Amino acid sequence: MHPRPLPSPALLLLPLLGLPALGLGMAWADELRYAEDQAPAIVNPLFATTMSEARVHELIFEGLYTDDKDLATRPDLAESAQLSEDRREMTILLRSDATWHDGRPVTADDVVFTIRAMKDAATASTEQGRVDWIESATAVDPTSVRLRFVRPEARPEDKLFFKILPAHAFEGATVKRTDPFRSRPIGSGPFRLESFNEDGSIRMGRYEEHRDRAGLGTVTMREVSDKNYQAKLLMYESLEALVRVLPRDLAVLQANRKVELYPYQTNSWWYLGFNLERKPFDDARVRGAISRMIDVEALLAPIGTGDTLTGPFVRSSPFYNHKVAPYVADEAAAAALLQEAGYTRSGDSWTKGGKPLTLRVSAHKSLESAQEVVINLQSQLQGQGIPVTVDFLDEAAWRSAIWRQQDYDLILSQWSFDRNEDVREQFHSQGSRNFTGYQSAEADRLLDLARDSLDPQEKKQALRDLHARVHDDMPMVFLWTLDSYSAMAVDVRNVVIHPFYFFTWATDWSMQ
Amino acid sequence: MLGGLLWLAVGCGPAAEPTVADGAPAALDAGWISQVVTAPASFTALVDRTGREGWVLLHQGRLTQAARAFPDGPGRARIALEQAWLSQDLAWLAAEAWPRLADAWVARDPAIAQGPLPALAAASLLATGAPVDLSALPADDQAWLAAIPAATAGQAPPADLRGPDVDGCVAAAIAMLGGSADDLPPACAADAPLRLDTAGSFYDPLRFAARAAAAGRQAQRGSGSDGDSDPLALLLFGPWWAPADLDAARQDPAGLGAAPAMDGPTLRALALPEAGAEDLPQAARERVRALDRALDDWERAQAQAADPDGAALLTDLALVPQARGRVLLSWARQALAQDRPHQATAYLMLAHDVEQARELGPRNPPSLFALAALAALRTGRTREALDHLDPLLAEHPEVRALAETIGDLAVLEGMDRQGDSKEN
Amino acid sequence: MTRAVAWGGRLVLVAIALAWALSLLAGYDPVADVAPARASLLPGPGGPLGTDHMGRSVAWRLLTATQAFVGPGLLASLVALAVGLPGGALAGYLGGPVALGVRYAWTVVGALPRLVLVLLACSIYGAEAQVLAVAAGVSFGPALGEAVEARLAELRGREFVLATRAHGVSAARTLAWHLLWVGCRALVLRQLLFLLAFVLVLETSLSYIGGFGIEEPTPSWGNMLAFEFGVHDGNPWAWAAPALATWLGTAAAIGVASTLRERGRG
């Protein structure tokens, strides 16, 4: 048994007492209220793991570079940069009109501090992989930074999108998850965090001193964990935006003339990930058997339309290997594999050495439609002799069980990727998001090749080979990708959504 | 309590919205939808006479299957028109993707300039009639590339047309462009890469332009052979609202086969706001909203005035939403032609039927996806263009070649970037 | 009217008890019942109440869901009796300093609203049904005890108690039989019915909200309602049936409780 986290009593009461109040909140004229299934537990971009965090960070923080509306790299905190002859060094001049929300200027020290903190193993940043390629960072003077790279870089600015933190908000040179910064963050973005509320909502006000004054006065993130209500709150004007619409609400929202839908296809896929470091899931035959017991199409049917997958890419991805044939549900083949792995079927269950084969499936509480999937999965596996217990974990429990302790048998989860669909962190043996514990020299080689290759067709082929490789090794059962949309009240004007970070161009948005 | 209930009742009721000019619905009344709704028999007669199955498939946006299902006659001519438009849109997409791929790749690896890629990119542009400076290319390439504008201008290509990197498929496509063939040889019809003697796999950049030209001619011939047939055959489920719009389109020097732009008399009568010269999506959305206000009221009025069979057709076939989609599609085309890709994106988003987001359907014609891919490319969303092409692949497997090309471009553009991934 | 409520309510309570007994005997397996192929069938083709959107029988789930609150309700009753009865009996029978001490203890427990007490317990000891039941029982104990105490304080000075003693009945039997059983059983039953209604509503609400009550796939009227709420083109009975059952169950328990009268009191 793992210890049960103790939610605060006030939090417990909230759903009972607070529900009616939800619909009654009045908005300021230039306030945008958007719903998330789950509020970020902390606001610190160095520890971002979820999309909801990434979205909030986009409003509050800035990186050296960012995307313009045509997704071309443009300087943000940077003003200009010079790349050395050998392409191993870059000197970035910071813009002089950027200030932190407490009024202090953004300096070279902040950039150096952020990069060092991210690289520092003691920080255990979830974003560490994003600065691996930087060998060192030094402040030349208060407004210029020199970065030295591990290898020559063709366009280093394309990798300098990570958010910069203010050095003066931290003690010493380290950053920790538990720093008070988590609830009182100081950024340099167009909005500053005004309050981190008990009910899970986060209120962000326009940072008036920002060089690029935002059109919206306030952006409020509200946690609406009951997804049944999200669409209703939008239609009854208690919210201005939903970042992700449930598939079943799409029709009614599209028919509503006061709401507009925007495609928000982060390249996401669902998967069931085995814990390869735990017996018996280290045995490929057991994983193979379980994979063949699962009818993925039947799992998908109740939750909406989408494409089933055979590997870690979306079907339309250039890296998707269409030649890989999906596993088909095949009870006999699964049984044969389990017998080969030393299990015998006795009565309703499979046992080995007297121990029955059971599975504990962990899913994040806020993962939409996870309930249907898990119920369905439970039924499919139980029918074939594997009893399944289910754990729905909240944010804190999830972080500790999945990200830190790797304490699970099988997780149902979803990865979202930006347009680069870089799965290195998930499948490389050194990857910071590889919590299945997948280790394969061949996969590592293919991922390295894909990273280093300068030929797009070679890179494409390497990742298609990787697709086939992980399909064979089965650290995960790849499930599907779902269509996803966000919805916004028509009163919100000039909306252009970043395909991944959502709020990148929110300074242009305004309310009618 | 009672007050609260009253407030709720009032608050939830339909809000009064301004409607468009009074004269507008009259213009809409002249359209084919009104004809179907008030005289469903004429519709049924036409459909039964010319091939019911084909019309059903056309309505569903399944052009390839519809082309097979229609017998010779007005239906076949009509489907050729639709295929010509789609091929035209895809040809534009190819002409966007190929040069971008060539430029990006050459910038990264100058050696690639020695291969076939620059010539293929130039070919894709030439096929859409764009002027291209060929002087930087090897002389061999210049020779066969020059045959493309010549073919589109009506000159038959030389019989021995062959470049060092070009096999028979490209030659066949040029022949098709010039009108000396109506289809590619079977070996070229599949989504096979060109057989080139350099490394890398490239596809025929001319395929869609060639198909557009051939289908356009076929449509011309078809409507010529049955010239005095029912005008409804050209209007039904089509891009023109009323016979007057069709007549206006016939005046276009490029002919009906050119991708239709919807700026006929009917829409002009609606006096909708202009989207402006700047590429602001908000203006496009306002324009669509104005159109919606006109159409919503008009559709209600139609449903009330209709004969019961007509009313059933109106709702079952989603005639108005479908026609609205066609209007938005033509606006998107226009916006793309005038270099306003963000506005085009807005039109296409609003036209898209999200209930069956990744399927062809009455409200999701194939051109919607082709144009969405083009708009995505133009706005830097190369990866998203692939998402848009995906729904076309089942019905139009030859699009796979274009998807591979755009995929290469997406990979190239992301090569220096670092991916980000998050849960959920 | 009162008779109609009393009899109607009893009928519903008996029906719930029967459903519970049936569900215990039948051993319906909510996991094995999943079949997306027969999702959202209407009553008739999909059984008496149709199926939910995972294809599970609504009727069977409705019956099985009684396990979510009948057992805990009974456990809560036992706990409430254990907490309230001895104290109430002693305080009422003896009076004096004992009563003072007992009343003080109750005031301490009763100072927290019931809901708060239950949620607090769930957050500390986990959200299992037993915890919920014990907490609900504890929270109801003082009310039960006070009612018993008041009744006993009224009865203990009455002549018939003396008469009973004079006939040679022991003090313990006088208290247990004459005062508690004969004198307080209707009163206690009424409190326990209120408690049952409380447990039902509590369990249903928590399971509806999710995270604290019964979790899918184990059925509860609350999670059945939550699971089906907002499903387009679903089987309306899949959410109407548990909603109706919750309403009827609560109304029946409260209705029967409020119509309970001791026979013999004019």
Add this chain to the structure above:
Amino acid sequence: MAEPWIRLEGLRVVAGDGADARVLVDGAGLALAPGEVLALVGASGSGKTQTVRACLGLVQARPGVVAGALEVHDGARTWRPYQGEPAVRRAAWRALRGRVLGWLPQEARASLDPLRRIGAQVREVLELRRRDGLPLAADRRDAADWLAVAGLPEPGRVAGLYPHELSGGMAQRACLALALARGSRFLLADEPTTGLDPTVQRALLDQLGALRGEGCGLLLVTHDLGVVARLADAILVMDGGAVVERLAGGSLHQATSAPARALVQATLRQGEARP
């Protein structure tokens, strides 16, 4: 006269403590033999009721019995319920109450359990009697039989009634039925006829008289001198919590103490209407 089985001496009953203390009974005593009828008379508040209750250990006031000695012989041994450890006292009362000492209370209706039917209450008493091993005639096994013995018409119907459905007289007879059914050796009757109409009174007294014939001792608290005259073998006159005079025989007229005389005077003034 037989040897008395009940002996009460030096009874002192106090209610309240400290400044509030009131002495209810002060030094009362009595002795009663089987078959003897002892009448306890005195003005209201003279301590009669408390004295009777003290014999049954049912004084409700606190601290209650603070001094005194009660000796009760049950035919086999003698119990002293006021002495010794609590356990001893409890054993004494368990042995005495009901089996030896029966009680016919003053307020009949209040003395019946309001929530149970009369029949059930009689049956409970019969069960207690059976437990004590007191013999039961074959024709008096049933609750209705005993209700009939107590003179209730339609005993079968009455057995099914609740106390609040009975008239005062019926309630009193029901109490009598309980007392009779219990079969105690002695009956301590606390103003059994108060509030009853004369015919009912007469019948009740006849019943009590019959008990004496069966060898039952009777302690009768009353201020009805007619009753005293009819039944009593001896009279105790109480005043201010103490026994002020003991008269052998049933007439108070030879009484010398002032309270006794006052009682007689009072009765005379009311007119000797009663038999």
